[in-house]
Amino acid sequence: MIKRKEFESGTFKKRIFRRRENHPIAKLLRNHTNYAFKAKEIARKVKMNENTVRSMLANLIRDGLVVHKVPYFAWKK
Numbered sequence: 381m382i383k384r385k386e387f388e389s390g391t392f393k394k395r396i397f398r399r400r401e402n403h404p405i406a407k408l409l410r411n412h413t414n415y416a417f418k419a420k421e422i423a424r425k426v427k428m429n430e431n432t433v434r435s436m437l438a439n440l441i442r443d444g445l446v447v448h449k450v451p452y453f454a455w456k457k
Contacts, residue, residue, distance in 0.1 A: 400443060404428070405436045409446060409455035416452035 400406055404426040409417070419437065423430040437453050440446035447456050 400436070400439060401445070403436060405433060406440060406445065406455075409440075409453065413455050413457060416449070416454035418451050419453065422453065
């Protein structure tokens with residue numbers, strides 16, 4: 381949570397990943413292509429909220445970069 385004044389002035393820390401391939405979740409999966417991970421494991425490793433991880437995984441699946449077999453996710457080779 382940040383103060384409204386900080387929000388309005390835009391002085392809060394930005395996390396922008398111009399390309400999805402540069403996102404920490406994509407990097408984790410791409411660097412460990414011999415493994416498949418559960419969303420909870422990914423969240424723990426990249427230190428992000430599990431809902432955020434699931435949202436990004438959905439985008440990566442839609443982009444054809446990640447494959448999903450319940451409950452695991454892996455980088456598409």
